[in-house]
Amino acid sequence: MSIVIPRNAVEWARVFAGARVADRIAVVGHAPRGGFCVKVGDYVTVKPDGSRRDDVHIQEEEWVAQVRALAIADLLGPLVKLRWFIRSRDLWLRQCSDTFTSDYFKLAGENKLFPLRHETITSGDAIHEVIAIERFDPASISLRAFNDKTLYYREGYYFERVLIADFYRLPRDTVTLLCTGSECTFHGLYDPDEHKMRYCHDCAMWFHIQCMEESDVESPTLPPYIQPRNPSAALPVCQEAHDHWQNLLRYPIQ
Structure with a gap:
């Protein structure tokens, strides 16, 4: 029986819906490394294969995505649903649909990724490798420090494609x-x-x-400084621990 490759997103979705759901899959990989396993939640890279007119000349690039779901089809084998990211260097400012989005991209670091509200389904063998990406949550109490090589993205920020074109915008309601x-x-x-x-x-x-x-107020508007009280003798906290905690509060959050 011949294998029919899906031609568009609708056909890929139909095949994925009829496949067996999986938590992990084995993909063929690329020489010389060979095959490896991929699980739901992994961050991966996909290399353009030249099958589309707009990616023929960029086969040395790597697209970044997160695995959202996995399945195994009887004829097509492992399938993967990917949520895509944009690198700051990959999006030209002229591809931003408004000045708010373009100004946001101007402030982006070299290793910052921008998640898209856009998912596609493709063959699991299209995955090139599994990579490490850090999720940055500005609301977290303890912010981790990244080195200058770490790829990261900001939690809660999602970009949208405008009119199914290669133009993107950042909805204001997703930005603090x-x-x-x-x-x-x-x-x-x-x-x-x-x-x-x-x-x-x-x-x-x-x-x-x-x-x-x-x-119009002439007097200072800052509230007066209040000296923190020493820990009560009734609390099981020694003075040394209290002083150490006060010193930590003087350091900036990393």
Whole structure:
């Protein structure tokens, strides 16, 4: 029986729906490494194979994705559903659909990835290798320090393709803006090399100094400093541990 390769996303989805769900699959791999296993949640790279007109000349590139689901089809073998990422160097600013998105990309680091709300299904043998990517969550109490080679992405930020074209936008409702000024000229974003930020204790918010309104109050608006109390003798905390904790609070979060 001949194997019919799906021609579009609808046919791939139909084949995937009829396949057996799997937690991990074995893929053929590429010489000289050979085959290896892939499981749900892995971050992988896929090399363009020249099968499409727009990827014939970029076969040395690597596309980054996360494995969202796996299945095994009777005829096509291992199948994989991938959620794609964009590297900051791969997206030209002219491919951003609005100035807010382009300004966000300008502030991106070289190793930062941008997750897309776009998933595709393809053969598991298209995977080139499994790679390590760090998930950065700014709301975490303990932020990990990355080296200059680590690929990472920011949790909660998802980009969308506009009108099924190669143009992308970042929905504002998915972004936690640092500056909340109503007429912020920097779209609420922060560039540590150019912008100066100030914290308003009355509003409990951060603002660019250009976005702050001048106050008519002549006296200082900062609340007075309150010396932290020493630990109570009733608490099972020694003075040395208390002093050590106070010193840690003076260090910036990494």
